[in-house]
Amino acid sequence: MAIQKRSKALNISVWVVQILLSLTFLYAGFMKLFLPEDLPWLWIQENTELVWISGVVDMLAGLGLTLPSLLRILPKLTVYAAFGSMVLMLSAILFHVLRGEGDQIGFNVFIFICAAFVVWGRGKKYPIELANRPFK
Structure with missing residues (x-):
């Protein structure tokens, strides 16, 4: 029973991080x-x-982090969007370091870690199943 509760709590945690990342990227893109x-x-x-x-990429990341999982249409795209978010954050970190703004990368590192959590959560631990799988 305790393992099932932990599993459910971890799955909910992945959803919460997905939604918060999505809202962050949608706001930034807007x-x-x-x-x-x-x-x-x-x-x-x-x-x-x-x-x-970067605004267009942020909007695509925000949509990709939640819509495929919520709609259960190609939910693997959520993992790809999270990978893309990680690449975006690495690019932002590099951009700021090259400009001499290394003190401003904390938020980018945090978003990178959150996206890595979504990759792990949706890629390995709690993948979303397709809605209709007639040929399972």
Whole structure:
């Protein structure tokens, strides 16, 4: 009984992290695409193309982290979106370090760890099953 409760709690934890990561990426993407002038970072004014590209990638990550699992349509895409989020965070860390802004990578490291948790949770521990599997 205790193992089943721990399993259920861990599955819920993966869902919570997925949803919070999704909301974080959707918010960041929305801000970068529609309200970049409201963002306080200097690099936004210096790299307008990068802001647009990262905004689109953020929106795709936000959608990919939850929709495939919630709809149970190609749920493996959630794992791929989490991997992509990890790559995005590694790119952001490298970007900030190269600009001499190494003190600003804490949030990126945290998001990287959360995305790695989703990769582990949805990839190995608690994968989402397809809704209809007629040829199982």
